[in-house]
Amino acid sequence: MDGLTVANELVFESNGEVVTDSLTIAEMFGKEHKNIKRDILETISKLASLQHNAEVDELGINFNTLKFEPIEYRDNRNRIQEKYILNFDAFMLVTMSYTTQKAMLLKVKYINEFNRMKNYIQSQQHVPTDPMSILKLTYEALEGQKQELQHIKSDLKD
Incomplete structure (x- = not known):
């Protein structure tokens, strides 16, 4: 399924x-x-x-x-x-x-x-409609991507 x-x-x-x-x-x-x-x-x-x-x-x-x-x-x-x-x-x-x-x-x-x-x-x-909530959601998404990139970089070094 x-x-x-x-x-x-x-x-x-x-x-x-x-x-x-x-x-x-x-x-x-x-x-x-x-x-x-x-x-x-x-x-x-x-x-x-x-x-x-x-x-x-x-x-x-x-x-x-x-x-x-x-x-x-x-x-x-x-x-x-x-x-x-x-x-x-x-x-x-x-x-x-x-x-x-x-x-x-x-x-x-x-x-x-x-x-x-x-x-x-x-x-x-x-889905948020007010500017602050949209900004917060965007920031959280970017932070998540940043952490993923750091994990990938550390995996490549090892």
């Missing part, structure tokens, strides 16, 4: 974006992974056929917000398999058709977790 950090059992952080994966969705919704992948591929296919539809422009629909990223992983028998990384929008499109009472509750739980993780990531990415 290169570049992914597990945040809890439902959602992950990947390059500053909150995502989940098809294996987790399958486990949570009590479905076989192959069926979740089928649902994802059907959704991707339907979206592809709609992209050149005149209504897309009329409605101002942007398909670029959807993330369906296939990645490889090793299963418990050490075989290379494929799963999908989905952002919130993609997750919602795939799971909209899951309508049992439990599915509805799970979707609300996912929504809560996506929002919680999004808020956490945003709070960690606070």
Whole structure:
């Protein structure tokens, strides 16, 4: 799971974006992974056929917000398999058709977790706007680089 950090059992952080994966969705919704992948591929296919539809422009629909990223992983028998990384929008499109009472509750739980993780990531990415804080942040970064250079120089001498 290169570049992914597990945040809890439902959602992950990947390059500053909150995502989940098809294996987790399958486990949570009590479905076989192959069926979740089928649902994802059907959704991707339907979206592809709609992209050149005149209504897309009329409605101002942007398909670029959807993330369906296939990645490889090793299963418990050490075989290379494929799963999908989905952002919130993609997750919602795939799971909209899951309508049992439990599915509805799970979707609300996912929504809560996506929002919680999004808020956490945003709070960690606070960028100062006042001049003194910007100056302090810049100074700290330069000091860190200076220390790194000194370590490299001492390593080269040894």
